[in-house]
Amino acid sequence: MSEDGKRSVAEVGSLAEESARPPAGRQAYDMAKVEQGVRLILDGIGEDLDRAGLRETPTRVARMWEEITAGLRSDPADALRVVFEEGHDEMVMVRDIPLYSVCEHHLIPFVGKAHVAYVPNERGQLTGLSKLARLVDGLARQLQVQERLTAEIADQLMRHLDPRGALVVIEAEHLCMSMRGVRKPGAVTVTSAVRGQFRDSMSTRMEAMNLIGVTRLA
Numbered sequence: 001m002s003e004d005g006k007r008s009v010a011e012v013g014s015l016a017e018e019s020a021r022p023p024a025g026r027q028a029y030d031m032a033k034v035e036q037g038v039r040l041i042l043d044g045i046g047e048d049l050d051r052a053g054l055r056e057t058p059t060r061v062a063r064m065w066e067e068i069t070a071g072l073r074s075d076p077a078d079a080l081r082v083v084f085e086e087g088h089d090e091m092v093m094v095r096d097i098p099l100y101s102v103c104e105h106h107l108i109p110f111v112g113k114a115h116v117a118y119v120p121n122e123r124g125q126l127t128g129l130s131k132l133a134r135l136v137d138g139l140a141r142q143l144q145v146q147e148r149l150t151a152e153i154a155d156q157l158m159r160h161l162d163p164r165g166a167l168v169v170i171e172a173e174h175l176c177m178s179m180r181g182v183r184k185p186g187a188v189t190v191t192s193a194v195r196g197q198f199r200d201s202m203s204t205r206m207e208a209m210n211l212i213g214v215t216r217l218a
Helices: 031-044 057-068 076-081 129-140 146-161 202-212
Strands: 092-103 109-119 165-174 189-196
Touching: 031 057, 076 129, 076 146, 092 129, 092 165, 092 202, 109 129, 109 146, 109 189, 109 202, 129 146, 146 165, 146 189, 165 202
Parallel strands: none
Antiparallel strands: 092 109, 109 165, 165 189
């Protein structure tokens, strides 16, 4: 749905900008501490901290971690506070949202895509399509496990949009399985979370799964 109509509002600031203003109770990002930790890792694995290729690595890595954990210092659900009175009562889905997160067990990325659907509430209220992608990004930019991330997206939709139902499916490859341990590159983990009408109605759930094409993993 276009967000350029007369009811549109200014976009929520980017997650990177919001990270400078951590919510109450959240600790601010400590660049110096992260840089120190990177130096300790490099030293611990036997690297030469003074060689040319590594001199700026602690700073580069600290900046990267600030970006990829920006969701810790913002409220991703802020994106859902904008709604439109449209009287719409059919399913809304955004499919194939690119997803990048970091597994909290090994601090290695998992990469894939999220499919997000909801059936609007009784008032027919909608949120902007980009807001669903922002919600996924914000919750993914934290240390995560895929199962919890899937449930958190669905729960935030239910809490802030009060829809008649929500469904989230995530397909992702975990590098902790691809480059270490069992070493099975290409293996895809699929998780789902269903709420409300998607849980109660088999036909609604199957309609969503057919639209996703969940067996299409390539």
